[in-house]
Amino acid sequence: MNTIWFILTTTSIIFCIFTGKTEDFTKALFDATKSAVEVSLYLLGIISLWLGITKIIEDSGLIYHISKTFQPIVCRLFKKIPKEHPSITSITLNFLANLLGLGNAATPLGIKAMQDLQTLNEDKETVSFDMMLFIVINTASIQLIPFTVVGILSQYGAKYPSSIVLPTIIATVTSAVVAVINLYVFKKFFNRKK
Amino acid sequence: MKIIYLISQLIIPVFIFFVIFYGFTKKVKVYDSFINGAKDGINLTLRIFPYILAIFIAIKTFQVSGIFDFVKNLLYPILNFFSIPLEVLSISIIKPLSGSASIGVFTDIVKTTGPDSFASKVSAVIMGSAETTFYVLAVYLGAAGIKKTKYLIPVCVISDIIGIVIAIIVTKILLG
Numbered sequence: 107m108n109t110i111w112f113i114l115t116t117t118s119i120i121f122c123i124f125t126g127k128t129e130d131f132t133k134a135l136f137d138a139t140k141s142a143v144e145v146s147l148y149l150l151g152i153i154s155l156w157l158g159i160t161k162i163i164e165d166s167g168l169i170y171h172i173s174k175t176f177q178p179i180v181c182r183l184f185k186k187i188p189k190e191h192p193s194i195t196s197i198t199l200n201f202l203a204n205l206l207g208l209g210n211a212a213t214p215l216g217i218k219a220m221q222d223l224q225t226l227n228e229d230k231e232t233v234s235f236d237m238m239l240f241i242v243i244n245t246a247s248i249q250l251i252p253f254t255v256v257g258i259l260s261q262y263g264a265k266y267p268s269s270i271v272l273p274t275i276i277a278t279v280t281s282a283v284v285a286v287i288n289l290y291v292f293k294k295f296f297n298r299k300k
Numbered sequence: 301m302k303i304i305y306l307i308s309q310l311i312i313p314v315f316i317f318f319v320i321f322y323g324f325t326k327k328v329k330v331y332d333s334f335i336n337g338a339k340d341g342i343n344l345t346l347r348i349f350p351y352i353l354a355i356f357i358a359i360k361t362f363q364v365s366g367i368f369d370f371v372k373n374l375l376y377p378i379l380n381f382f383s384i385p386l387e388v389l390s391i392s393i394i395k396p397l398s399g400s401a402s403i404g405v406f407t408d409i410v411k412t413t414g415p416d417s418f419a420s421k422v423s424a425v426i427m428g429s430a431e432t433t434f435y436v437l438a439v440y441l442g443a444a445g446i447k448k449t450k451y452l453i454p455v456c457v458i459s460d461i462i463g464i465v466i467a468i469i470v471t472k473i474l475l476g
Contacts, residue, residue, distance in 0.1 A: 107441065110434070110453055114358035118365035130364040138360035142353040146345055149352075149439075154341025159319055161337025162330055166323035206308040216436075217344065217443040224444040232448040233441065238455070241440055245431045245456050246463065252428030253305065258407055259424060264415035269475060273421075274428035277470045281429055281463030288459050292451040 149213070156214035160196065169195050183243075184236045186226060193222030197240065207249050216244055235293065242289050246282035250275065344443065351442030355434055359397045368393055384468060385419035387412075391426050392464045396433040403427075421475050425467045433460055 122131040163169050173180075173194035180194045181187055187194060196219035203212035219240060227234045252274055260267035323330045372389055379386060387409045395402040406427050413419045433456050441449065 107437065107449060107453065111354060111358050114362050117367060118358075118361040121365035121367050121370070122361070125366045127364060127366060131361055134360040134364040135357060138356040139353060141360070142349070142356040145356070146349045146352055149348065150341060150345040153345055154338040157341050157344070158334035158336075158338035159316060162319050162323045162328065162333045164337075165333045166319075166326040166328045168319065168322050168326075206311055208308065208312065211312065213436075213439065216440060217348070220440045220444040221344075224446075227444075229448075230445065233444075233446045233450055233452055237440075237444065237446070238450070238452045241437065241452060242455060242459065244440070245433045245436050246459065247429065247431035249428060251305065251308070252424070253308070254403065255406065255424045255427045258403075258410055259415050259420065262410045262415040264410075264420070267415070270421055270424040270428070270471075273467075273470045273474045274425050276474075277425050277463070277467040278429035280470070281459065281466045284462050284466065285455070285459035288462070289455045292455050296451050 152210050153214040153217060156211060157218065160199075160215075160218060163195065164192070172198060184239060186234070186236050187223075188226075191222070191226070193219055193226065196222050200244070201248075204244065205248060205250055207251060207253055212244075216240075238289060239286070242285045243282060246278065246285045248278050248282050347445075348439055348442045351438045352435075355438035359434065362397070363394075363401065385413070385417075385422070387419040388422050388426070388468065391423040392430075395426060395430045396460050397435075399432045399435070402432075418471075418476060422468055422471045425471045426464055429467050430460060430463055433457075 119131065122128050163172070169192060170190065173190055173192070176198040177189060177194055180197050181189070184193075184197070196215055200212055200215040200219050203209075203215055220237060223234065223237050223240060224230065227237070251271055255270065255274075256267045259270065320330050323333065368390070371393065372386065375389060376386065379389060390405050391402060391409065394405050406423050409423050410420045437453070437456065
C-alpha cells in the first residue's frame, strides 16, 4: 500500500503543478477529508449494526449451524481455517451478501471476516494467504444481478436493460476464477524466489 | 429476474427476524447481545478511519489531476485499433477507484451515447463485474491492522485489468 499511495499522491501533485490545477488539488484534498468523515460515520452505523446482529448469532449458537453447513465449501477454499472457527460464518455471510448485491451488509461482514482471519494469522503485521484469497475474491465482486446498473439503463429507456445480466455474470465469474489463479501463480513465484 | 430482485429485497428483513427470533427461543438476551456486539463498532471504525482518509486523499487528488486525460490520449490508438469506444476507458479507470464517481460516469455514458449503445453495454458489464479495489484493500487491511501485504497489491491490480478485458470480450461476443 505504501507504493500505491506514494505513486497516486505524488503523480497527482506533479500533474496538478504542470497543468496549473494546484487550486483544484487543494480543493480535492479537503473534499477528501470531508468524504472520509462522511463515509466513516456511515460505516460506524452499519458496522455496529452487523456486529450487533453477529453477536446474537454467536450467543444463540446459530453460528455453529451456519459454520457446519458451509464448512465443506469454505474450508476447501481456505485451507488454514480450523473446523468451527467463527471466520467460516463471517466469510459465508460476506459472500452471500456480495452475491445478492447487498453492499451495506457485505463490507461490515467482510471487515468482521478479516478480523476473524487475523486471529489465525501467525505474523500479525503480514497478510496471510487466506486473507489474500478472501480479498481477491471480494475485489472480483461476484454478483448475481447488478441492480443499480440495470436500474440506470432502464431509467434512460434501454430496450432490454436486463440483457447485460448474463454477460455480467459470465464476466464476473471468469474474472474471479482468473484472479484466484493469478494469486496462486504469484504464490508459487514468490515462494520460489525465497 | 423479478424473483431474484424480490429475494434480495426480502433477505435482510427475513434474516434479521430469523436471527433475533432464534436467539429469543434459545433464551438469549437479544437486546443485551446486540448492544454488546454493536459497542465494538465505534473502536473498529475509529481504527479504520485513517486508512479511509489516506485512500480518499489519494483517489480524489488523482481524479482532479488530469492524469485520466493523459492516460486516455496515450491509450487512444490502441482502443481505436480494437474498435473499443473511448468511454469504456473512463469507466475502467474510475471503477476500481471510486464507487460513487463510477455511477456518475456510467450515467453520463448512458446519457451521451444512448442506453442501447455498445459503449453503454460494455460499461454496464464493467460496472457489474469490477469492484472498488483500493477502497476494499484499505478498509479490509486497515481493519485487521496489516502492514506488510506481500504480493497482494500486484495480484489485485493485474486481476482488475484482466477482468476489464474479459468484460469487453464477453460483451463483444454476446451483445456486440
